[in-house]
Amino acid sequence: MDGEHILFINGNILTMDPDNPRAEAVAVIDGRIHLVGPTNVIRPRGPHRDGRYVDLGGKTVIPGFNDSHCHILSFGLDLGRMDVSADRVKSIADIERLIAERAEKAAPHEWLLGRGYDQNQLQEGRHPTAEELDRASGGRPVVLWHTSGHVLTASTRALQLAGITANTTTPPGSAIERDEHGRPTGVLKESPAMDLIARVLPAPSVEEGSEAILRAMEVMARQGITSASDAATGRGDDIEPELEMYRRAASSGRMRGRITLMPQITYVAPPDSDDVRLPEDFDAGTEPDRLRIGSTKIFSDGALSTRTAAVRQPYAGTDDLGILLWEPEVLAGMIRHAHETGWHIATHALGDRAIETVLDCYQAALEAAPRPDHRHRIEHCMITDEGLARRIKTLGVLPSLQPDIFRLGDGYITALGPERASEVIPMALFDRLGVQVAFNSDRPVIPGDPLQCILDAMERRTPKGVVLGPEHRIGAMEGIRNYTVGGARATHQERDKGRIRPGLLADFAVLDRDPTNASAGDIRATEVVMTVLGGEIVFER
Ligand SMILES: [Zn+2]
Structure with a gap:
């Protein structure tokens, strides 16, 4: 041979x-x-x-571990940004100190970018405001992303550059937090509002992007990850610059892993158009074992810790039901188009109201055009009761889960109350019904070491030490299986990955x-x- x-x-x-x-x-x-x-x-x-x-x-x-839902480019770019996560900061004063340190070394108009704060774990229990960021930054534009990725807080200069003022109308499906005079506080929730900032951020060059991807894959290789999926490829009007970054990383001879890209639905089957691009319409270069196009990614709601996930019962102590990002008919149309053209679909849905809506859309698409073993995914799938889990099983849908209770668990209790919070990511229920799941990280939203994720699923312990739903804890081998076999199934690659078997x-x-x-x-x-x-x-x- x-x-x-x-x-x-x-x-x-x-x-x-x-x-x-x-x-x-x-x-x-x-x-x-x-x-x-x-x-x-x-x-x-x-x-x-x-x-x-x-x-x-x-x-x-x-x-090798398969991180079937993470954000590779963002993670790589983040590795070069200020770390304001709970590991590094306990209070807004700590955050101000870190910004001041950065500002000292920065050029006068340089953007200062940070990631990973969690208001639930700050002494003040709230998001930092523009005023606080201004104090430390010497008037530079500052943006700090919340650990969920669904909220950011920006300094006055950053708001100015983005054109966000008291007169700005809030884009639908998002929130611009305002003080009693109607002035923006700096806190922006969900993409439509956050995109106002994203649009004016200096874009990474193709070179910076491909280096960031290589950096991300190197960190993952140290954690035993050999495959990763970028779970929302493309930003802005054009996906091509990002594809070029990935192609360049993949052909560099230095990439320590295999990447699957998940182009956002807006590049595949835009809501206002009948045009659909096929997987082969996206150029993934010439090394399919290193870089390939996988599912298309759709967002249907927000995050739990920010109370933007769409729930059926209001968040604790409120009458707030979270946010569905699309009218159900619009979501159904995009899903139907993508399904009919052969796409594998991965839809972000955390809250039970969003999950139910997505299952309705999947069911309608499948009834119109049956496809065996489609394995359309629900990303996060956090609040799932027996009825929804049974529908997931019947429809052949694959829940793609991150048991990130170790960092965000106390926020779930605040948002949902202890009883509902104990039912997030109901592993015992999925197990009992024989629903195949995949574990993955969603990094940089959470740190993303697979062994830490598996530990989280074994313990379900919040930062304050509360065990959320002990019956949903699993064993180490089951965790590893979900992160290997499960990851391969989530990307339809069980003939290539997930087991140690000839071929x-x-x-x-x-x-x-x-x-x-x-x-x-x-x-x-x-x-x-x-x-x-x-x-x-x-x-x-
Ligand atoms: Zn994600």
Whole structure:
């Protein structure tokens, strides 16, 4: 047999393949798995010619993690921005201090950008205001994004540059927070309002973008992630600059992972048009194993921690039902168009009102044009009762989940009250009904280490120590399965990824201990010691 041979031997290989759950050795030829079995069987078969051995020294091997919903470019750009997350700041004064430090080194008109604050975890319990950002920034434009990605707060200069004044009408489906005189406070909620700022932000060049993507994939490789999906590709009027950034990263020879792009629906089946672009109308370059077009992404509501997810019962202590971003008929039209042209669809829906609306749209599209094993996804799918879960099962919909309770859980309790909050991401319900789910990170909304995510699903513990719905906790192996097998199913790639089985891509993560029957404490201590992509070691501790 021609091609490059690599033998991985003496491992404790958890294949996630029910036909052959454990093995010791894997033979790889040309980036794909050729044989899986005991070392003493595989070793004598090769490698021949210039082949290599990698001795795993008894360490545990699992399929590479697949982060089937994250925001790769944003994450990479974020890595270069101010970190105002709860790990770094406890109060608005802390945030002001960080801004002042940045301002000292910045040019007079330079934008100061930060990410990841959570008003629920600030001493003041509220969003920072323009006035506070002004104080620290010396009049520079400042924008800080909320950890959910659904809210930002901007300084007076940034508001001016965006043309946001007391006279600005609030774009539908969003909110511009105002003081008692009607003046904007700096806080903008949801894309239509946030886009007013996004439009005037200095856009990254193709070079900056592709470097950011490479940076993001490098951090992910260190965490055992070998595949990632960009869950909302494109911004502004044109998706092409972003595609070019991804193509350039993919062909650089330096990209440590495989990327699936999920173009936003506005580039695929815009609401006001009958034109639909097919997946092949988007140029993903010439290396389909490295960069491909996957589902189209639709947003249907907001986030829980900002009370913009569309719910059926009002948020605790309010009569607020959140925001549906589209009229149901408009959403149904976009979904029908995309479905009929063969797209795999992934719709963001957190609240039960949004989930119900999306299921109605999927059902109508499927009744008009049945498609077996379509696996249309619901992203986040947080507030789901038995009735909705049964419809998800019947319709063949795949919930794409981030058990991010460790950071945002207390915000869920504030928003929903303790009883409803304990039912978010109802794993016991999905399990009982046999609904296949995928775990992923939504990073940079949350930090995104898969082992942390799995730990979160095992513990369901909020920052204040409340366990949300203990019956929905899961075991370590189930978490790993959702992040590997589940990720491959979420992108229709189970013939390439998700298991260690002959014919599939040789993508693995090597762990320093065996997670079978592991406790939360074991998972907390577990480290990724090696990441293998197509048989090549792309990270080693
Ligand atoms: Zn997302």
